[in-house]
Amino acid sequence: GAVVSQHPSRVICKSGTSVKIECRSLDFQATTMFWYRQFPKQSLMLMATSNEGSKATYEQGVEKDKFLINHASLTLSTLTVTSAHPEDSSFYICSAHPLGQTYEQYFGPGTRLTVT
Amino acid sequence: AQKVTQAQTEISVVEKEDVTLDCVYETRDTTYYLFWYKQPPSGELVFLIRRNSFDEQNEISGRYSWNFQKSTSSFNFTITASQVVDSAVYFCALSEFPNSGNTPLVFGKGTRLSVIA
Numbered sequence: 001g002a003v004v005s006q007h008p009s010r011v012i013c014k015s016g017t018s019v020k021i022e023c024r025s026l027d028f029q030a031t032t033m034f035w036y037r038q039f040p041k042q043s044l045m046l047m048a049t050s051n052e053g054s055k056a057t058y059e060q061g062v063e064k065d066k067f068l069i070n071h072a073s074l075t076l077s078t079l080t081v082t083s084a085h086p087e088d089s090s091f092y093i094c095s096a097h098p099l100g101q102t103y104e105q106y107f108g109p110g111t112r113l114t115v116t
Numbered sequence: 117a118q119k120v121t122q123a124q125t126e127i128s129v130v131e132k133e134d135v136t137l138d139c140v141y142e143t144r145d146t147t148y149y150l151f152w153y154k155q156p157p158s159g160e161l162v163f164l165i166r167r168n169s170f171d172e173q174n175e176i177s178g179r180y181s182w183n184f185q186k187s188t189s190s191f192n193f194t195i196t197a198s199q200v201v202d203s204a205v206y207f208c209a210l211s212e213f214p215n216s217g218n219t220p221l222v223f224g225k226g227t228r229l230s231v232i233a
Contacts, residue, residue, distance in 0.1 A: 032218040043207065043225045091159055097218040105218070107153075109160040 002028050004096050006108035013084055013115055021079045021111045023094030029074035030096035034105075035067075038091040047092075050077040074099065084115040118143045120210050120224035128230045129198050137193045137227045139208030145169075147213035150184065150191045151221060155205045164206075167191065168213075198231045205229070 003026040013019050023033055031052045036044040048069050049057040056069035066088075068080040077096075081088055093110040119142040129135045141150065148169045154162040165175065167184050175182045179196045195202055205228045209221040 034218075034220045036220075041228075044221075044223045046220045046222075049220065093159075093161065095221075105221075107161045107163075109158075112159065 002026075002096075002098060002104075002106045004094065004106045004108040006092075006094060006111050008111060009109060010112045011114070013113070015085055015115055016083055018080055018082045019084055019113060021081070021092055021094075021113070023077045023079070023096065023108050025075045025096040025098070025106070028096075029099040030077075031074065031099050032097045033071060033077040034095045035069065035077075035079050036093045036095070038093060038110075040091075044093060047079075052077075081113065084113070086115045089113055089115045118145075118148075118210050118212065118222045120208050120222055122206075122208055122224035122227050124227045125225070126228045126230070128232060131200060131231055131233050132197050134194060134196050135198050135229065135231075137195075137206050137208075137229070139191045139193065139224060141189050141191065141208070141210045143210060143212065145212045149211045149213065151207075151209040151211070152182065152191075152193050153207045153209065155207060155226070157204070161207075164193075195229075198229075200231050200233050203229055203231045 005024045007022045033050040035047045037047050038044045047062045050069045050071040052071045058064045071077040091110050094108045095105045097105045121140045150167045152164040172184050181194045183192045205226045207226045208224045211219045211221045
């Protein structure tokens with residue numbers, strides 16, 4: 001089956017630093033990847049849509065300058081949390097859509113970010 | 117706008133009991149997909165089922181069954197003879213049928229199921 005990986009699985013960083021999270025489709029190509037954020041005991045909320053070779057589309061209320069998304073290849077999207085603050089501590093999950101398929105999507109295992 | 121409502125925040129059952137998790141959705145689209153995911157404590161989402169709006173047949177997979185009723189905009193999930201390993205948060209989700217490109221999922225708030233031995 002299709003596999004999506006995320007790296008790192010857990011990261012602790014100090015307030016003010018930047019953190020990069022990778023989302024990779026391991027055995028398929030994905031033109032579209034989505035980034036979701038999940039606060040403790042809450043639901044998953046869409047942050048942004050990442051399209052290979054073009055700028056990401058951000059949901060209302062998500063600061064594009066704070067959450068930088070780069071989808072430079074058909075198998076990799078990265079989310080960089082810049083100048084992280086404790087309120088950015090969350091579980092970040094990506095999903096990837098295989099090229100040529102319209103409804104299939106596969107979720108990564110998530111990255112737990114803790115900002116101290 | 118699309119919306120998914122899971123009215124049950126937490127459910128606790130004793131092992132071997134049957135339990136039904138409710139899901140009600142709202143969408144203006146006539147064509148859409150519905151999903152259920154399981155999220156164990158590890159956090160990783162486990163795909164359980166996808167159903168498109170054209171297919172109202174109920175589905176059974178082992179101890180799991182799903183009841184899709186378009187008339188009431190509901191897509192309920194039943195676990196028969198629950199087990200401790202079923203303890204997790206369960207999410208119902210909706211996506212519109214993609215006319216072009218791909219569409220994200222809209223998730224409900226989730227139902228935390230605790231199965232007690």
